Amino acid sequence: MSSELELLRxxxxxxxAENAELRKENTVILDLRNKLSMSDAEIAELKRRDIEVLRANEEYNERRDVKIKKLEQKDAELEARLAVVERSSVAVNGQPQNYKEAIPEVLPEISTPNNNADIKSSEIRKRILS
Structure with a gap:
């Protein structure tokens, strides 16, 4: 009976000993589960941020597209206005008249007895024409 008792002990x-090893393994498994749940939470947060960024990017693209359309419309309007101005700026002899030729008509010579005034008006005219 003592040998049987010794065998049972x-x-x-x-x-x-086996129970202690299983507890250690169980602790490792619990740690891994905690890490996994944290990773799942991080993945969910990253997905949420990704969706947020995609939405913001989509809104930005829509605003950009609207702005581009407005600029294209404005460009077309300005092109049309330029064409009208170019057609209406044809001189009497049928030759196009550029703005440098038109300015002397708008700014006639100013003659005053003061030579400085003549110099100043001609300097102003040169600046405008150049």
């Missing part, structure tokens, strides 16, 4: 020691 030995078996208890073996089972306790």
């Amino acid at each position: 030995q078996r208890i020691i073996e089972l306790e």
